[in-house]
Amino acid sequence: MTQAQSRLGLYLLMAPLMLWLLLLIIIPHIGMFLVSISVKTGVRQYVTGFGNYMVFFTEPLYWNTFARTAFMSIAATFLTLLIGFPVAYYIAKLTRGRTKTTLFLMCLIPFWVSELVRTFGWMILLRETGIFSSFLQYIGVHSGPVEFLYNDAAIMIGLVYTSMLFMVVPLVTTLDSLDDSLIEAGYDLGGNGISILREIIIPHAMPGIVSGCIVVFMLSLGNYLTPILLGGKDSLWFTGLIYSQFITRFNWELGSAFGFLLLGLSSTIVWVGLKLSRQSLTDTVGR
């Protein structure tokens, strides 16, 4: 009786999660998959097959766009790590109490407004008649207006800025758990800053680094607004391609196939990254 009751309790507790997974993730994915394997042959005529997936591999445009998106996302992830690590180290190790909370909060504040507003903020800064351009003209570095917007560097700035928090938070958590006495011991044993960073701090922070990198990579890869708005005419991004297949080309079949390819290929990249860094999902994200 009590066992049956506790089992019922377990099911009830699991029900929201299961419903969530089933209704919002599994069923839509099955539907999408069915759409993706129906190939259009004429007006309202479809046959089942993998033709839509073949389009991705035979048309170099789509393939190149994916490669470009993946490459830029990886670059954005590394940049975020490079900038985020010192920030996280400073917050976790060099500050205490109130300062620490304040600094942490300052990382969080930009996320109180929506991504769209943040991106428009960057557009105001970077555009030809924007603040940076006007400032450069004012101090006399450049005579005419300068365009910073609508190029890959602008996309990169936007991506790094958008995902900074998701790198800093896991890094602060792991660095917090590193005992200061270990660093002191490192110095006592004759280590210098670089060797201590390499031998003690980075190995300890590795799970945080990897989980931060996974989250940032996935966010960048799946980002839609930032590349489209900041990239202008060169804003080729895989999610943008999916959007245009669905909305402006009415080609849901190809769009769904692209969606599944994005899922598969990005998972593969994460898996390769985990293998290369000799980490596992349970050690990093699952902690």
Place this chain on the structure above:
Amino acid sequence: MNKILSSGIALLAAGVLSTSAAQAETLRLLTWGGYAPENVVELFEKETGHTVEVTKSNNEEMVAKLRATNGGGFDLAQPSQDRIAGAQAEFDIYKPLDLSKIDASQFIPSMLEATKGNTMIDGEVYGVPHVWGTSGLVVNTAMAGQVKDYTDLCDPSVAGKVSYRLKRPTLIGFAFSMGLDPFAAYNDEAAYQDILDKVEAKLIDCKSNVKTYWGGGDEIKNLLRSGEVVAAMAWDTGGWSLNADNADITFVAPTSGALGWIDTFAMPKRGRADEAAYAWINFVMQPEIAAMITTAAGNFTASQGGDAGVDDALKARYQASFPQEAIDNIKWYPTVPANLETLEGAVLDRVNAAK
């Protein structure tokens, strides 16, 4: 006796209640920005008792939304007349209109007949006209007065200060400007592909001239207003509203012809509030209401006499952009056959990817 009377009254009351319930419907309108201004909605709700829910959208989104629900979720949509027959053949999202419920005398006859013809499938009419306008060039005449036609956007003198959309009007406009006739090739896929190939080469060649491909109306207005862009492909209304702020910027009908569109009323297949939808059509086509919509949207309507109440500044801008020969030269979009947009999509993708 008393009992019979009271039950009679109860019956009567029930009858009144049920008819008023049937009359007061919620009209879910899928339309463009400016086509259902708040003052018009208010007047309509006061006069008919129906309520109106407005969703703003564009041609592609309308089809995508209605396709997702199999033609449900909305009671009245306003796609362009050339985008109805193709979408209907492909996705079956609209139902035929009952023309007896529409007051035809309120429409400009030539426009009504043309739209009926263009939206007719198997003898059934799927759309009646509402708002019409053109797309062409919006030019800052002080800085780029030499831009007279679409291909002038590729001129080195305006390098880096040009913008257009990566959508089908751009393909069509460039084709006309290059001396080709895409509309004549609509029903011949091979000939159309041939035209598209030429346009694709031109657009790729022209890409270095483009500052950015614009997406929304506000984006291009900002670019033109700030002077970052001096010439663009855009709608006439965009040019006229900028003209009100800056007299140098205005809409120019290209020498090869402005592209004319007519936005219609079409009924989604699973729409529920048909009565309210017909009531709305008849209501907004009244000349004085049509003038209110022209004031809000900036475009003229297919309402007979609807241009009389429009303010003079807008009329003056319209006349400056459209001398009689420019009006005669407007290229009206014919119905898009179902498969063409796939060909165009591939071209647009390749232009987007080109360096």
